[in-house]
Amino acid sequence: MRRPLARLAAGYLVVIALASLLAPVIAPYGPDDQDLTQALSGPTPQHWLGTGVLGRDVLSRLLFGGRITLVGVLVSSLLFLAVGVPMGVLAGYFGGWIERVVLRLADLVYAVPVIIVLLVVVAIFPGNETAAMVALGLLAAPGLARIVRSVARGVREELYISAAKVSGLRAVTILRRHVLPRLTGPIVVQLSLFGAGAVLLETGLGFLGVGSAQATWGGQVSEASTNLGTQPWLLVPSGFLVISFILALGLVGDGIRDAVADRHHSGTHRPRTSTVPSSPATGKAGALLSVRGLTVAFPQYGTENTVVSGVDFDLMPAEVLGIVGESGCGKSVTVQAVLGLLRGGRITAGSVVFEGKDLTQASRRELAAVRGARIGWVSPEPVASLDPAFAVGAQVAEVVRTHRGCSRGAARRRAVELLELVRLPDPAAVARRYPHQLSGGMAQRVGIAAALAGDPVLIIADEPTTALDVTVQAEILDLLRDVGTAVILVTHDWGVLSDLCQRALVMYAGEIVEEATLTELVRTPRHPYTAGLLMSSPFLAVPGKPLPAIEGVVPAPADWPVGCRFQDRCRFAAVDCATGPVPLRPANGGLTRCLHHDRLRELDVFALNSGVSTTKPSSSRGL
Numbered sequence: 001m002r003r004p005l006a007r008l009a010a011g012y013l014v015v016i017a018l019a020s021l022l023a024p025v026i027a028p029y030g031p032d033d034q035d036l037t038q039a040l041s042g043p044t045p046q047h048w049l050g051t052g053v054l055g056r057d058v059l060s061r062l063l064f065g066g067r068i069t070l071v072g073v074l075v076s077s078l079l080f081l082a083v084g085v086p087m088g089v090l091a092g093y094f095g096g097w098i099e100r101v102v103l104r105l106a107d108l109v110y111a112v113p114v115i116i117v118l119l120v121v122v123a124i125f126p127g128n129e130t131a132a133m134v135a136l137g138l139l140a141a142p143g144l145a146r147i148v149r150s151v152a153r154g155v156r157e158e159l160y161i162s163a164a165k166v167s168g169l170r171a172v173t174i175l176r177r178h179v180l181p182r183l184t185g186p187i188v189v190q191l192s193l194f195g196a197g198a199v200l201l202e203t204g205l206g207f208l209g210v211g212s213a214q215a216t217w218g219g220q221v222s223e224a225s226t227n228l229g230t231q232p233w234l235l236v237p238s239g240f241l242v243i244s245f246i247l248a249l250g251l252v253g254d255g256i257r258d259a260v261a262d263r264h265h266s267g268t269h270r271p272r273t274s275t276v277p278s279s280p281a282t283g284k285a286g287a288l289l290s291v292r293g294l295t296v297a298f299p300q301y302g303t304e305n306t307v308v309s310g311v312d313f314d315l316m317p318a319e320v321l322g323i324v325g326e327s328g329c330g331k332s333v334t335v336q337a338v339l340g341l342l343r344g345g346r347i348t349a350g351s352v353v354f355e356g357k358d359l360t361q362a363s364r365r366e367l368a369a370v371r372g373a374r375i376g377w378v379s380p381e382p383v384a385s386l387d388p389a390f391a392v393g394a395q396v397a398e399v400v401r402t403h404r405g406c407s408r409g410a411a412r413r414r415a416v417e418l419l420e421l422v423r424l425p426d427p428a429a430v431a432r433r434y435p436h437q438l439s440g441g442m443a444q445r446v447g448i449a450a451a452l453a454g455d456p457v458l459i460i461a462d463e464p465t466t467a468l469d470v471t472v473q474a475e476i477l478d479l480l481r482d483v484g485t486a487v488i489l490v491t492h493d494w495g496v497l498s499d500l501c502q503r504a505l506v507m508y509a510g511e512i513v514e515e516a517t518l519t520e521l522v523r524t525p526r527h528p529y530t531a532g533l534l535m536s537s538p539f540l541a542v543p544g545k546p547l548p549a550i551e552g553v554v555p556a557p558a559d560w561p562v563g564c565r566f567q568d569r570c571r572f573a574a575v576d577c578a579t580g581p582v583p584l585r586p587a588n589g590g591l592t593r594c595l596h597h598d599r600l601r602e603l604d605v606f607a608l609n610s611g612v613s614t615t616k617p618s619s620s621r622g623l
């Protein structure tokens with residue numbers, strides 16, 4: 001309802017449907033009332049939309065005609081849905097022989113010329129348009145099944161479906177709760193396309209003179225076309241009605257599709273923003289980005305599961321900030337929330353103030369203007385983040401054009417400049433290559449070039465070097481250091497962190513447990529989790545000694561304990577750690593969420609670090 005065009009179109013469809021329904025009450029004449037003295041009159045005070053060849057009132061015939069046309073469209077659309085959706089969902093979700101049968105059936109139906117079948121049907125049931133519409137719905141359903149099947153197949157692979165299966169949910173429940181809602185968008189779009197096609201087909205049958213003998217929209221178009229020479233006006237009312245109806249169906253379909261997409265993909269930002277209470281706390285003066293109280297939840301079995309809670313941090317211009325932690329601690333979700341890229345989840349509280357504007361309150365358009373232009377994104381999977389169907393130069397040029405609005409030629413030249421900037425040898429030749437012709441390191445450079453295309457002031461890089469070998473890693477890190485923008489670097493690798501970052505946040509179980517400059521963090525960790533991470537880093541391994549590991553695993557969001565979330569894995573845990581939430585408090589020049597950080601001096605990591613400089617020697621990366 002927030003989309004004005006879709007709302008207008010929906011209102012128009014409702015008016016047309018109501019007017020058709022109330023035709024016996026509101027039509028000025030009966031559909032077949034004749035007045036031969038007024039034949040082909042054009043608009044007059046008695047006949048607002050003119051009359052046909054037998055002097056029948058055009059407005060009345062269109063109103064009555066709507067009843068037959070719309071019922072036909074409704075019947076065929078219901079059949080289209082009732083047959084196509086279950087076929088597609090079952091084929092996509094269960095696969096196997098069901099899928100094979102559905103696909104073969106769809107192939108078979110595709111091979112049948114629809115219009116011939118419909119002509120046969122109207123020949124068998126003369127003048128019965130509903131029979132033709134039933135046939136149309138049945139013939140189009142396998143096409144819908146094919147589309148639904150491919151989307152359902154994608155959804156089937158999602159981890160949460162596996163989790164739902166593992167947790168014993170019945171297939172019907174999984175299909176109803178988890179699969180069907182994700183299919184709404186494509187189904188609505190297909191339905192609006194089909195509805196438009198059905199109206200056109202009904203009009204076509206009327207035009208061919210094989211439709212209903214009663215007044216229909218198609219019949220009106222047919223009558224108008226045979227009298228085009230004597231009364232061209234006659235085509236205006238029926239033509240306008242058919243065209244505007246189809247247009248309105250398309251707009252409503254697109255509106256619903258976008259609304260569904262918002263809910264499932266980026267609803268985080270726009271429609272729900274009014275429900276997000278902004279944190280009263282303001283950011284640090286001069287900060288480029290200030291995140292306060294950021295809390296993110298994902299839907300799970302009818303409720304919402306908070307996976308990141310109360311994240312606060314500031315990023316100054318040109319600062320390089322690291323976010324470190326084990327897998328599943330919430331690093332990626334945090335940066336995705338900053339970018340408004342949460343898929344399926346939403347921000348339930350907090351603010352993300354970037355250049356003075358709270359992105360959680362920004363409209364989709366405002367967000368699109370920030371993403372790519374002011375904030376660049378470097379993906380963890382360089383090759384997968386490039387479209388295999390296009391040369392990489394064209395892909396970078398596309399981003400340049402989007403943000404600069406320049407000509408194609410200028411965008412191509414800038415793309416080559418950017419490829420040169422990221423130190424790709426022979427950038428003009430690389431620009432012509434496709435992603436599969438690049439190594440991982442080259443693809444990541446192209447990814448960085450694309451991130452730089454809008455001249456951003458901040459680059460968010462989520463595990464940018466994980467998929468690369470060590471020497472290429474070093475080159476990519478050098479590149480990120482030299483781009484001159486602020487950088488948020490998500491990593492679980494202390495080497496990468498110490499190579500690039502001035503300051504780091506340590507995340508554990510969805511919250512920041514420590515924040516400090518990198519030197520401080522490494523020399524004197526303020527949280528046992530940081531100390532554990534450091535001690536288990538291969539960079540600090542002592543030859544001949546087993547690498548210490550933190551016992552246990554990160555608790556799943558649903559199992560976060562009351563109080564300190566690290567308590568179950570912590571050797572310093574005491575009674576007070578479990579009594580209530582532990583706030584992030586200043587300690588030794590940084591921030592910690594540990595009540596007993598003083599006891600960390602008992603750990604080996606201090607001994608290991610004494611005398612270790614974080615200014616790395618040029619021959620080795622990291623600590």
Ligand SMILES: Nc1ncnc2c1ncn2[C@@H]1O[C@H](COP(=O)(O)OP(=O)(O)OP(=O)(O)O)[C@@H](O)[C@H]1O
Pocket residue numbers: 160298307325326327328329330331332333334343344345492556557
């Ligand atoms: N789409 C999703 N739906 C439901 N839960 C999700 C989704 N994405 C992430 N989560 C949950 O959010 C939590 C944080 O995940 P996140 O990916 O941010 O961790 P991470 O620290 O970046 O780990 P990694 O280094 O493995 O990416 C995890 O418990 C994860 O299961």
